[in-house]
Each structure stands twice: as C-alpha cells, then as structure tokens.
Amino acid sequence: MHCTFCIRAHNKYTKMYTKPTATVCGYPISIFFIVVNEFCERFSYYGMRAVLVLYFKYFLRWDDDFATTIYHTFVALCYLTPILGAIVADSWLGKFKTIVYLSIVYTLGQIVMAISAIHDITDSNKDGIPDNMTFHVALSMVGLILIALGTGGIKPCVAAFGGDQFEDHQEKQRSTFFSIFYLSINAGSLLSTVITPILRAQECGIHTQQKCYPLAFGVPAALMVVALIVFIVGSGMYNKTAPQGNIIVQVCKCIGFAIKNRFRHRAREHPCRTHWMDWAEEKYDKLLIAQVKMVLKVLFLYIPLPMFWALFDQQGSRWTLQATTMDGDFGALIIQPDQMQTVNPILILVLVPIMDSLVYPLISKCKLNFSPLKRMTVGMFLAALAFIAAALVQIQIDQTLPKFPSSTVGQAKFINMVNRTLNINAGPNSFTLESYKANEEYFNFNGPFELNLGSGNAFLGNIPAGTRAxxxxxxxxxxxxxxxxxxIKSKPEQGTNAIRFLNGFGSVLNATVGTLEFGNTITNNMSEYVSVPQGNAQFHIRDNRGQECVYTQKLGFGSSYTLIIPPTFAFGPNCENSIQPVVDIKPNTIHMAWQIPQYFLITAGEVVFSVTGLEFSYSQAPSNMKSVLQAGWLLTVAVGNIIVLIVAEAATLPDQWAEYILFASLLILVCIIFAVMAYFYTYLDPAKIEAEFAHEEPEDKEKRKSLEMAKKDSVEHHKEDRRSSDSSSDEEETKQTKI
Structure with missing residues (x-):
C-alpha cells in the first residue's frame, strides 16, 4: 500500500498562528481532526479503487486489457496531481484552503461515481445491462478525473499541515503524530478493501437485481463527506501558515536558467565549469545551486524506479482479474476477488517491524554491507519474482479453463432424454448415452454434420461457428x-454460477432460487440462465397445482450447470434424487490461497524498496528540498502506471502468463541497470555541504551583482544601439525621399 510522506522544514519565523494552540497531554487538539480526516479519505480512495477494475469489466463491459488501461491511467493521474497541489498550496492558497477546496472536488467525484453505477437510471435489457452505456461511461470518467484532482491535490498537504500544528519544541510529539498518521492510512485502506468488496457482492436494484456497485461507491463517497466535514469543524483550532512560495518552482527556475545560460555562452569564448549547474551562478546563490546538485543526483537514481511501480500497482488490476478465475472458499470465509488486495496492507504491518527489528540487525551482525541502494535492488528483484510466481499460478489456471470455440469452430454436447440407451454418431464422433445423461466434453464441429440416432434415424446437424450448443x-x-x-461460451462473471433447468416433465414447472426466478418452462424446453452465487443453493421447483420439490446443490465459483428434470420426476419426499446435474463448465479449481506467495513477494519487495528508498532519498537531500524529492518519488509511481497501460495496449500477447513474464523480465533488466548505477553512486552528507555554502563570501555576492549589472548594462546598451541605428536609418530614408 502506497504511503504518503510529507516532510517539511518548519521555520518558526514563517508560522502565522491564529491563536494559542489548545493541547491534551501535550498534543494539539487539532491533530485529532486531521487524523480522522486522513482515515476517512484513505478509506474513500482505496475502497473505491478496490472494486474499480471489476466495475469496468462487469458493469461497463470493457475487456480485461481496456479495463487495465483505464485503471492505470487513473492511478497515474492520482500521482501526477500532487505536484499541482503542492504548488497551489505553497504559492497561493495555503495548505488549509487547498485541502478544503480540493476535498470538495474529491467529494463531488465520489458522488458522481456512485451515481454512474446506478443501472436503473437508464433503460436496461433483460440481463440488467444498461442500454445507454455512453451515459454511464461519461459519468464515470468525470468522476474519476475529479477524484484524481482531489486525492492527488491534497496528498502533499495533509501530513505537512498536521506537522504545522506543533511548536518547534514538540519534536517528539510531532514524530508520534506522523506514526499515528501512517497508521490511519493503513487502517483506512485495510478496512476499505475488506468492506467495499462485500458491499459490491450484494444484490441491489429497483427493476433488476445486479451487483451493488452504487453501494460500493456510495459508502466511500459518504466517508469523503465525513472527512470534509470533520476537517472543516476543526478550522478554528488549526495553526495556519501563509504561502511561502514553492521550492519546486524555485528549483525548476534555477535549472532552467542554468541550461539557458549554458547554451547562450556556447559559441563564445568562456571558461569551462565543473558542473553544468554552475552556469546558474550569475543569478542564484551558490548554496541553492549546491542543493539543486544534490537533488539532481538523487533524482537521476529515480529514472529506473517506475518499473517497480508498474508491477506493484497491478495488484488492483491484473491480479484482481486473475482472482476472478479462482476458488475463494477458505472454509469459514468466502473471499471475494477484490478482497485479496487486503493481503498487502496486512503483510506490511507484519513485515515492517520484522525487517527493522530482526532482518536488518541480523544482516548487520553478519558484517554484510547491506546499503540502502542494495536494499532497493533486492526489493526490485523480489517484485520480479512475484510476477514469476503470478505467471506460474496463471499457467495452472489456464490448464483448468475450458477450451471455448474459436471463430471457425462450433461446439456441442448431447443430452439423452429418451428412456433408453442411445448409440449416437455425430459426424466423426461415436458414443453411447444412457437415459437422462450427457457426454462430459463438448465436441468440435467445423460445419454441418450428420447426426445418426440409430435405426436409420438421421438428421443434419449444424452448430454455428464460434458458438456452443x-x-x-x-x-x-x-x-x-x-x-x-x-x-454460454465464457466463464460466468464475478465467480457466480450459470444455472438453467431442462424440463422433461409432462407439465409446466416454475423454479426459483432465493429471490431469483427461472420462470415457467414447458415440457422438453430449457429455461434461461440465472446467475447463482457460491454456496449451498436451494432450488424450489413448483407445478401449477402448488406441489413443491426442493433440490439442494453446493456451488463453487465460475461453473455452469444444466439441471435435468426427467420424465420420471415425481413430487414427493425424495423428489430431489431424480434431478440430474450436467456440468457444462467446471467450477474454478485453483484456490486463491495460491496468490498469497506472490502477494508476499511483492509486499516484501515494497517494504525493502519503498521505505528504504524514501529514507535514502531524504538522507541525501537538503533539508529544505524534501518536498522536491516527494514530488519526484510520486512521479515515479505515475510513470510506472503509464508503463502498464502502454504494455497492456501494445504487447498483445496471447496468454496472460506471458505478459507476467514480460513484466518480470523488464524489471530484472532494470534491476541490473539500477545496480550498476548504485555501484557508482557516492553517498553525500547534505548538512556538511550546506554548511560550506551557508555563508557566501561577500566578494562572491558582489561579483554576482556586478555580473548581473554588467549584463543589464549590456542589454541596455544593445537596445540603445538599436534605437540609434533605427534613428539613423530613418533620417537617411527621409533624405532619400526628399531627393
């Protein structure tokens, strides 16, 4: 689970307090509102995101690749907008107003998402699928854009705003606050990824019963409303700082000036400079230039990092879709596919203390130089192993999936409803069927075929290409x-089971399961498919005289059955024994527990990579430029998600396991490149470097001023020369005209 670290340098001369801070046990009361706000906001974001890819696939009816592309585009936006939020907060509005205004945008986005999922607001077909899908897609895209602006915009502000509530002498309390703040992030994400999939799995609707995406999005929207209200209620207790100018903008201007100045003097005779950033000395302090050099050195190491996030964030897309083809029955618990994402925050809470208190000290005692960059390299390698594990699981899943018909082949199976054994010849296939039984596997047919039922009783059969019958x-x-x-010619959606009845009884029958109705079926006819959830399903079969038979069958995930009611069926105490189930599509047999190793590897990689990376980055950066590295770190997450959507659209690999191997191979390659970069990296002491440039020599300042004045005078002289030249030209032209 991504963590948001916002570290700011708190300057006592830049704080503007509205009034003395009220405290409880040495802690400002205002931090309570900030922690609750963060918990609700993280619940809202991760709860919505947990069910998002399934919403794309099963409600908007997008294929796996397109659903994955839009999912990662949204995540990328969420990690690009923090830069915008930081600039707005530090340069114009301040952190408090930025949080309030963008939280309103955020809340509107969540509400729009909840409305977009209400399938009864437009006409639906008999399957409950909205006919006016453009309306739902448009609302969904508007909602996601607003959410991306909101969650990204407040991301760099909330933690820093919490830090602003403490006085300079409250360093210990501030440190405790950030720990509690981090706990609220994980608690919100953990609870939401457990609860919202349960809400999604409910059936709701006015005219048609569907998976309850409006509720799954509505609860996060309600939590965002609570987050906004709680934050505003605490307004009078906050210490609010005035905007002080954004250091990111200042750094960009300094870099831009250095590049422009370098190319300006390229054609002139000019002494070489040690570093290309030294070309900014004419305008900027040597201290700022030295700080920018340190930041750029760390940012250079960030270049390979997006590949890690490209793999990590697929937990919410590809891995969730993988779980839909697996068995989620854990005995006492039934796990929904989107609930498997909870494994990540649970393992984080377990692995972080284990790594800090056991693994790292043990490595240190073994006298091994396990430097931060080496840890990050190991983290990337673990993530690659996670995708290799995912590929192995996918291979096992593919072996259990039925072979559905291609565009050139039709498939058929046969059921014998005659009260005697039949010898059947269907094209090249010969087999024997007992009464009220079916053959186990589908036969493939490339076109019309002869169907011979014995005794010269022959028919012409034809199964349309690309269909099953x-x-x-x-x-x-x-x-x-x-x-x-x-x-049906595909696995039932969302792990449900497609059930239908074949009525061979000499009377009209009606079947129901729970609140779901199969409808009336006449003799020798088939009912429509009904999606039945996993578990012990009780089917109630009734005739027109009110007689009832209850048939119970345990259903797994993703199966399809035809339940045969034979002509010999009779209502009575043992009526259910005569009903014959025929398996059309076998249930999922690979258990979701097989995903735990890949989740363990990716989470271990995150703990080693992400936490270490942030600690390393901040230890190598100047004290006043932590936010620059924060923005750079979040940018690597955004670029990683962009890589996923590019690969998802461009790779076009026939098998999903091959795509997993491709990502693992790319990360291993990047891991090698990063290891080489890390080998040549020289660790810095930012405090020592800053101390060297903290007091710039007076003559250096005078020299820079002289250069600036000389440059200004040169520009003025150039303008004056041009004016003189223009004036002379005008006079000469006048003379020529007179002549």
Missing part, C-alpha cells in the same frame, strides 16, 4: 429427434 434428444412419437439450445 446443447443438443437434447427427446422422444417424438416412436422415434427420437434432436432439439438444439444455445449455451
């Missing part, structure tokens, strides 16, 4: 004849 053989007078019904 069930051919039911019924008794027609003295001879059997075939009847064809269309089957």
């Amino acid at each position: 069930t051919v039911v053989i019924i008794q027609n007078g003295t001879k059997p004849r075939p009847t064809q019904f269309r089957d």
Whole structure:
C-alpha cells in the first residue's frame, strides 16, 4: 500500500498562528481532526479503487486489457496531481484552503461515481445491462478525473499541515503524530478493501437485481463527506501558515536558467565549469545551486524506479482479474476477488517491524554491507519474482479453463432424454448415452454434420461457428429427434454460477432460487440462465397445482450447470434424487490461497524498496528540498502506471502468463541497470555541504551583482544601439525621399 510522506522544514519565523494552540497531554487538539480526516479519505480512495477494475469489466463491459488501461491511467493521474497541489498550496492558497477546496472536488467525484453505477437510471435489457452505456461511461470518467484532482491535490498537504500544528519544541510529539498518521492510512485502506468488496457482492436494484456497485461507491463517497466535514469543524483550532512560495518552482527556475545560460555562452569564448549547474551562478546563490546538485543526483537514481511501480500497482488490476478465475472458499470465509488486495496492507504491518527489528540487525551482525541502494535492488528483484510466481499460478489456471470455440469452430454436447440407451454418431464422433445423461466434453464441429440416432434415424446437424450448443434428444412419437439450445461460451462473471433447468416433465414447472426466478418452462424446453452465487443453493421447483420439490446443490465459483428434470420426476419426499446435474463448465479449481506467495513477494519487495528508498532519498537531500524529492518519488509511481497501460495496449500477447513474464523480465533488466548505477553512486552528507555554502563570501555576492549589472548594462546598451541605428536609418530614408 502506497504511503504518503510529507516532510517539511518548519521555520518558526514563517508560522502565522491564529491563536494559542489548545493541547491534551501535550498534543494539539487539532491533530485529532486531521487524523480522522486522513482515515476517512484513505478509506474513500482505496475502497473505491478496490472494486474499480471489476466495475469496468462487469458493469461497463470493457475487456480485461481496456479495463487495465483505464485503471492505470487513473492511478497515474492520482500521482501526477500532487505536484499541482503542492504548488497551489505553497504559492497561493495555503495548505488549509487547498485541502478544503480540493476535498470538495474529491467529494463531488465520489458522488458522481456512485451515481454512474446506478443501472436503473437508464433503460436496461433483460440481463440488467444498461442500454445507454455512453451515459454511464461519461459519468464515470468525470468522476474519476475529479477524484484524481482531489486525492492527488491534497496528498502533499495533509501530513505537512498536521506537522504545522506543533511548536518547534514538540519534536517528539510531532514524530508520534506522523506514526499515528501512517497508521490511519493503513487502517483506512485495510478496512476499505475488506468492506467495499462485500458491499459490491450484494444484490441491489429497483427493476433488476445486479451487483451493488452504487453501494460500493456510495459508502466511500459518504466517508469523503465525513472527512470534509470533520476537517472543516476543526478550522478554528488549526495553526495556519501563509504561502511561502514553492521550492519546486524555485528549483525548476534555477535549472532552467542554468541550461539557458549554458547554451547562450556556447559559441563564445568562456571558461569551462565543473558542473553544468554552475552556469546558474550569475543569478542564484551558490548554496541553492549546491542543493539543486544534490537533488539532481538523487533524482537521476529515480529514472529506473517506475518499473517497480508498474508491477506493484497491478495488484488492483491484473491480479484482481486473475482472482476472478479462482476458488475463494477458505472454509469459514468466502473471499471475494477484490478482497485479496487486503493481503498487502496486512503483510506490511507484519513485515515492517520484522525487517527493522530482526532482518536488518541480523544482516548487520553478519558484517554484510547491506546499503540502502542494495536494499532497493533486492526489493526490485523480489517484485520480479512475484510476477514469476503470478505467471506460474496463471499457467495452472489456464490448464483448468475450458477450451471455448474459436471463430471457425462450433461446439456441442448431447443430452439423452429418451428412456433408453442411445448409440449416437455425430459426424466423426461415436458414443453411447444412457437415459437422462450427457457426454462430459463438448465436441468440435467445423460445419454441418450428420447426426445418426440409430435405426436409420438421421438428421443434419449444424452448430454455428464460434458458438456452443446443447443438443437434447427427446422422444417424438416412436422415434427420437434432436432439439438444439444455445449455451454460454465464457466463464460466468464475478465467480457466480450459470444455472438453467431442462424440463422433461409432462407439465409446466416454475423454479426459483432465493429471490431469483427461472420462470415457467414447458415440457422438453430449457429455461434461461440465472446467475447463482457460491454456496449451498436451494432450488424450489413448483407445478401449477402448488406441489413443491426442493433440490439442494453446493456451488463453487465460475461453473455452469444444466439441471435435468426427467420424465420420471415425481413430487414427493425424495423428489430431489431424480434431478440430474450436467456440468457444462467446471467450477474454478485453483484456490486463491495460491496468490498469497506472490502477494508476499511483492509486499516484501515494497517494504525493502519503498521505505528504504524514501529514507535514502531524504538522507541525501537538503533539508529544505524534501518536498522536491516527494514530488519526484510520486512521479515515479505515475510513470510506472503509464508503463502498464502502454504494455497492456501494445504487447498483445496471447496468454496472460506471458505478459507476467514480460513484466518480470523488464524489471530484472532494470534491476541490473539500477545496480550498476548504485555501484557508482557516492553517498553525500547534505548538512556538511550546506554548511560550506551557508555563508557566501561577500566578494562572491558582489561579483554576482556586478555580473548581473554588467549584463543589464549590456542589454541596455544593445537596445540603445538599436534605437540609434533605427534613428539613423530613418533620417537617411527621409533624405532619400526628399531627393
């Protein structure tokens, strides 16, 4: 789970306190509102994000690749907008107003997302799929853009604003606050990734019953409203700082001037300078230039880092989609595919103290030089191993999936509803079917075929290419004849089970399961499919006279059954024994627990990579430029998500396991490059370097002023020369005109 660290240098001369701070046990009361705000905001964000890719796939009906692309585009935006939020807060509005205004935008975005998921606000077809899908897509995109602006904009402000509530002598309390703040982030994300998938799995709707995405998005929207209200309620207790100018803007201006000045003097005779940033000395202090050099040195090491995040953030996209094809029955618990994401924050809470108190001290005692950059290299390698593990799991899943028909082949299976054994020849396939039984596997047909039911009873069969069908053989007078019904040709969605009834009974029957109705089926006819959730399903079968039979079947995840009611069926105490289930699509057999190793590896990689990376970066950066590295770090997350959407659209690999291997290979390559860069990196002492330039020599200042004045005079003289030249030209032209 991503962590937001906002470290600011607190200057007692820049604080503007509205009034003395009220405290409890030495802590400002105002931090309570900030911590609650952060908990609710993180619950809102991660709760919405946990179900987002399934919303794209199952509600908006996007394929896996496009759903993954839009998901990672959204995440990338969430990590690009913090730079905008930091500039707005530090340069114009201040942290308090920035948080309030962008939280309003954030809240509106969550509300729009909840509204976009209400499928009853437009007409729906018989499957409950909205007909006017453009309306839902448009609302969803507007909601996601507003959320990205809101969550990204307040990201660099909230923690820093909490730090502003403490006096300079409250360093210990401030440190405790950041620990509590970090805990609120993980608590909010953990609870939301448990709760919102449960809300999504509920059935809701006015005209049609569907998975309850409005509730899954609505609860995070409500938590964002609470976050905004709580934060505003504490307004009178906050210490608010005036905008002091954004250091990121200042750094960019300094770099820009150095580049421009370097190229300006390129063609002239000019002494070489040790570092290209030294070309900014004409305008900027040597201290600032030295600080920028230190920052650039760290930012250079950031170049390979986006590849790690490209893998890490696929937990919410590819890995969640992978879980939809797996078995989530853990005995006492039934885990939804999107709930597997909770493994990450749980493992973080376990692994962080283990690494700090056990692993790192043990390595240190072994006299091994496990430097921060080496730790980050190991973290990247662990993430690559996680994707290799995911590929191995995917290979096992693919072996259990049915072979659905291609665009040139039709598939069919046969059910014998005749009260005797039949010898059947269907094209090149010969087999025997007992009464009220079906063959186990589908047969492939490339075109029309001859169907021979024995005794010269032959028919012409034709299964359209790209479809699946069930051919039911019924008794027609003295001879059997075939009847064809269309089957589903993909796994049932969201781990549910597609169930239908074949009524061979000599009467109209009605079947229900819970609140779901199969409808009335006449003799020798098939009902529509109904999506039934995992568990022990009780099917109630009734006739027109009110007689009822209850048939119970345990259902797994992602299966499809045809339940045969034979002609010999009779209502009574043992009526359910005569019902014959036919497996059309086998349930998922690979357990979700097999995803735990890949989650463990990616989380261990995150702990070693992310936490160490932030600690290293801040230890190598000047005290007043932590926010610059914060922005750079968040930018690597954004670029990593952009890499995913590029690969998802461009790779076009036929198998998902191959894409996992591709990502793992790319990260291993980047890991090698980073290891080489780390080998040549020289660790710095920013405090020592800053001390050297803290007191610039007076003659240096005078020299820079002289250079600036000389430059200004040169520009003025140049302008004057041009004016004189223009004036002379005008006079000459006048003379020529007179002549």
